[in-house]
Amino acid sequence: MIDPVAVNDIMAAAIAGALIIMFGATYALLFAFSRLRGQRLLMIGAYLAYGLLAVSVAVLARTLNLEGFWQSVTAVMLVGYFVAPRLIWNLCAGTHPPHGDDNPGTHPNPHSASGGTMQ
Amino acid sequence: MSIGTFDSSNLDAGQKVAVKYFSVAIVLFVAQILFGLLAGIQFIAPDFLYNVLDFNVNRMVHINAMIVWMLFGFIGSVYWLVEDESGVPLVGAKLANLNFWIFTTAVVVVVLVYLFVQVGPGTQSSIWLINEGREYIEAPRWADIGIVVCMLIFFYNVAATFMKGKWSGISGVLVLDLVALAGLYLAGMFFTANISMDQYWWWWVIHLWVEATWEVLVGCIMAWGLMKTLGARRKIVTTWLYIEVALMFGSGILGLGHHYFWIGTPEYWFTIGGFFSALEPIPLVAMVVHAVYDSGVHRFRNGNHPALAWLIAHAFGNFFGAGVWGFMHTLPQINLYTHGTQWTASHGHLAFFGAYATIIIAVMYLAVQKWRGGVWMSGDMPGNGWKWKWSFALLNIGVVGMTVALLIAGYEQSFIERALEGSTWAGYFAGQTQPWFIQGMEWRMLFGWVTAAGIVLLVWDLATIGRGETRTAINPAVSGEPATAAA
Structure with a gap:
């Protein structure tokens, strides 16, 4: 059975949950911009955001009294947030062809263009 | 083809x-x-319209109207793209036309019964003719069956069109999703005496419709x-659509x-629910990285500013x-206190508006543009596009304001x-x-009025945007300056 959050920790738990998503997105955002622009400073910011994410996860784990299986969930979550932006970036680079490789919005169907909005 | 006026000859049969x-x-x-608004007023003045x-x-009616207008919006969006895609x-x-009139008539009858009959005796006749009594899917049983039949006809239209034409990644995902859209609704149509079992199946409609079939529909429309x-x-959006479906299978279901x-239900649902809820934000992180990648690598031009804004x-x-609002209270250790409070309503308001209303409004702007003959809807619109900008601002500020007000009320409710x-x-x-609850409800009411002002402007704008315009739209696929249409 789960051990519910203590009354005094309800707000801290909720804020920590929200911050996990916010810092997760900030880490991903700064990571992606750093890769895009090749700026080391942005990558430092990304890792700073990840550090704050880890702190938020720790606060959530403490306030929600997470033990045993639940601690492994938080560990998986931390690892997942760390690697997800890298995997997605590699996926983006792998799935986006170089310029001019294909036509924007081109339909595989030769009978296409029965009325796209912009035509 | 005429430009600047609503002319159905600008549209194909599906459109x-x-x-x-x-x-x-x-x-x-x-x-x-x-x-x-009426329900919001009753939180502040409980006697308002009492016994009326x-x-x-x-x-x-507030919640059912939301579900049905979004369903109509999704169906419209799919009919809008089906000929272009196939x-x-x-x-x-x-x-399809007959189906529309049957579906619309049924919705009108159901709403009239909700408003003028409201309740009936605890017998089968009430379940079949007045109200099934199941939260969010209160529609009487005849309407339930009607919804499934209408969805199957809709499925036939879409699947048969793609079968006659050509399949694509988007159409394949879309057609499979429509099977689930009709099939999952069946789970909400039978009764079991055990309330836990009844709720178990009820959630299949409520959660899986919204967080599985609707999400995938939105993915297809977004692509x-x-x-x-x-x-x-196309290659990129199709790849990401497949990734979204995979993530949905991994976390959403x-x-x-x-x-x-x-x-x-048994305690193992704490484990399953907690673990997979923790995974649900992953697609959102993916979305952030992908958006940054695309904005930096490609230089996009846009031919419909209101649609892009939405x-x-x-x-x-x-x-x-x-x-953010979901993960804040999704793990069972805190959900024990927040479940079913205004905290949930706060999450519901922002999530439904953000995930679904916005994208349907975007497609509506695309539809209006084509209906008026592919008119200019980029920068430099008449009046600087003030109506769409103000409606956009009022609706977003209104919903965000309601969300924050409900969160404060929900926190107080969870705590006390x-x-x-x-x-x-x-x-x-x-x-x-408690004062925090009451003040939260008052602020929610205020932002409700802001939202109402936004919808008035939105309707006005959709009815008038592009009227009398003579320039044709930018084709975002091919950069170019606006052209003045020949009369």
């Missing part, structure tokens, strides 16, 4: 059906906000919409478990409404009613009378 669905969707959207239109009726005329256009508004490449915490609102609304008072009746009333 003619689509604009009918969009028109009803807008009427129901207005109804949703109207009955939301009680809170339970207003709330029911390359052939809509199969069964007459049947097509990005090609049309930004000229995004078993994320259902976070609804099974407190309905009497697509951007969709990305942010989905992130905050579903991601649930945590301190232990979910007793006394606790319930103690929670409802």
